[in-house]
Amino acid sequence: xxxxxxxxxxxxxxxxxxxxxxxxxxxxxxxxxxxxxxxxxxxxxxxxxxxxxxxxxxxxxxxxxxxxxxxxxxxxxxxxxxxxxxxxxxxxxxxxxxxxxxxxxxxxxxxxxxxxxxxxxxxxxxxxxxxxxxxxxxxx
Numbered sequence: 001x002x003x004x005x006x007x008x009x010x011x012x013x014x015x016x017x018x019x020x021x022x023x024x025x026x027x028x029x030x031x032x033x034x035x036x037x038x039x040x041x042x043x044x045x046x047x048x049x050x051x052x053x054x055x056x057x058x059x060x061x062x063x064x065x066x067x068x069x070x071x072x073x074x075x076x077x078x079x080x081x082x083x084x085x086x087x088x089x090x091x092x093x094x095x096x097x098x099x100x101x102x103x104x105x106x107x108x109x110x111x112x113x114x115x116x117x118x119x120x121x122x123x124x125x126x127x128x129x130x131x132x133x134x135x136x137x138x139x140x
Contacts, residue, residue, distance in 0.1 A: 018114065025106040029099070030074070036103055038067055039076065039096055047091040050079065071096075 022033035031039070041056050042048060048056070054064045068090060071077040076096040079088045092100075115123065 021114070022107065022110050025110050026103060029103055029106060031076075031103065034067060035071055035076075036107065038064075038071060039092065039100070039103070042077065042090060042092045042096075043100060047089055049082070050088040050090055053090055 019033050022036070026033055026036055037057060038053070041053060045053065045056060050064065050068065051061070053059075054061055057064070059067070068077060068079060072079060076093055076099075078091050078093055080091070081087070082089050118126070
């Protein structure tokens with residue numbers, strides 16, 4: 001049996017390496033993997049409050065604010081104040097919508113490289129284990 005003390009460092013290393021590899025695909029297209037995560041979330045959620053977006057992505061408010069400011073400067077998102085002046089509504093711009101498929105194609109290519117040799121059953125088991133890990137973390 002593998003020693004559990006190496007599990008978290010291995011997971012952290014994997015995440016760093018996945019992000020680095022994704023950045024190699026996305027940076028030539030003008031965005032970073034973290035920015036892609038925000039864009040993808042907005043594509044899935046539609047326009048969203050900044051708070052809901054942060055919860056969805058598990059990103060702290062100050063970090064998300066910095067990311068959104070940069071995406072706004074790049075012309076990829078807009079932030080509008082709702083009727084409740086404290087709430088910001090975040091939306092994708094037409095520029096983000098028109099580039100979405102290009103970025104997504106690169107991420108699909110990246111994903112195919114990452115999971116090369118994984119069967120459908122392997123992927124189902126991997127998702128099951130990740131869901132368990134997320135549930136364990138969420139319960140703390």
